Amino acid sequence: MGEFDIIEQFFTRPSQRAVLGVGDDCALLQPRPGMQLAISSDMLVSGQHFFADVDPAALGHKALAVNLSDLAACGAEPLAFTLALALPQIDLPWLQAFSDGLFALADLHHCELIGGDTTRGPLCINITIFGEVAPGQALLRSGAMPGDDIYVSGTLGDARIALEALQGQLTLDPQQLAALRPRLERPTPRVALGRALRGIASAAIDISDGLWGDLQHILKRSHVGGTLDVPCLETLMQASGFSYRYALAGGDDYELAFTAAPHWRNTLAQYAHSSQTPITRIGQIDAAPGLRLRDAAGELLQQTVRSFDHFL
């Protein structure tokens, strides 16, 4: 079985949204009149972003989920994606499971595979994703203002806790691992939340390298600082019972961190309730640069947090 058979058997489906899908030199996409295209690209490398023996269906899910999460962070509507895949060998059951996991999530978001590349090499997956957003509506990292609230969706640190358990760095009982492992291997991109935040959030980012590091991208781009309340971070950890440091420096969360002016508090609480999307207010944007931690008494804490960086 060769490259083109693989593409035909596992990665070619009728085109619904693209003018031209898989199978030519280029795919053709016709954005709706006036709409902007939001584009993001994430590469997953074996041994670096996932274990080589990970469930291939989960891997197909995650490879797309981390890209959908970038669209979510921009408030963009998922449209299509390309898939470049380096494979060490042709393993048909693996390819079937991988493509099943990939397309299950793609279908959920009406996001269409329109092209890509397949080659031999160390297992590596690169998806580039395309979404639509009206001009001026995209959520950026650059709009946070002093006085804005800082929020995160869902819970944080779960993926990191599961990772450390799988690596033998900490011990979880089997039930707890079973509960947390999907957060590492099958993250849920917050696409609907991103959409709902258009016109409300002043800045947003998805949390892939840990809240502490990712939030600082917002601060830097917005030329502001921020203070996080440790008691709020601790509420994020109630389910797992671990230290809030996992919430700060976990990584692989694929939750959204965002900022919004205080007059949006009620609207956000209502949205959280009606959509059953946990949203937690965890701090505030300040004029003074830098990111700080504050305890229940309002005292600033002296501590450093290391965020995840693939080269550190």
Next chain:
Amino acid sequence: MGEFDIIEQFFTRPSQRAVLGVGDDCALLQPRPGMQLAISSDMLVSGQHFFADVDPAALGHKALAVNLSDLAACGAEPLAFTLALALPQIDLPWLQAFSDGLFALADLHHCELIGGDTTRGPLCINITIFGEVAPGQALLRSGAMPGDDIYVSGTLGDARIALEALQGQLTLDPQQLAALRPRLERPTPRVALGRALRGIASAAIDISDGLWGDLQHILKRSHVGGTLDVPCLETLMQASGFSYRYALAGGDDYELAFTAAPHWRNTLAQYAHSSQTPITRIGQIDAAPGLRLRDAAGELLQQTVRSFDHFL
């Protein structure tokens, strides 16, 4: 030096064409009203597509060139690209040369880097490229008609000959290797030719896996067959003096193969002359399926040609 420093130092430049470039969760692209977006993605893996010790400037050039070549094959205008890069280590001179080679070619085509990903892993480069083309104007693989002429641009086989020489499978004198090696390492995408073929070519493809295999993608998609004239293929080999089988099964050529109705012969000859772009008529599209070779006497040859496939 971490991931974000690498992006900032080597891969961030002011945005000219994109609404939003490198540095947020997504880039934002606003296609011109009514235009379609042509999208292609090519992955280059160390040891598979290039030698690990290849000149990084040439590698930066080639990684973009193979993608520009896909836009050329569609007749699309280059617009922007994303770059996902897995690096085994941080090597500053390597990154400087790689990005210099990449941007030199990008600037030549006014094609802008708008985002991507940088991670640790076995050296792997995936570029996804975006071009613009008016609706109905894209060159596809599917339009070849019986009676159409078959053409290729430039010369073929040079890259394969250089590759075999570098691998020690054949011997070239140093001058000849010096002449052919840039064809392997710094291919020239035929963007201007692709643009000129809009409205003329009935089908087109860029030759990356060898003419024999790539032409059959046109035949299959167009539901036709074809016959190639060996004497015409031999004229393609005059410069190198090698067998025409290198023209058929070379690969890494990044020339265009295309078909056009016979009444375009003069127009194409004039274009070839005025643009100094070699274009050679090498055969004809037939109704009978399959691809055949015909000698100077018009006799069909019995022989098989193996095209390049990363999994065979």
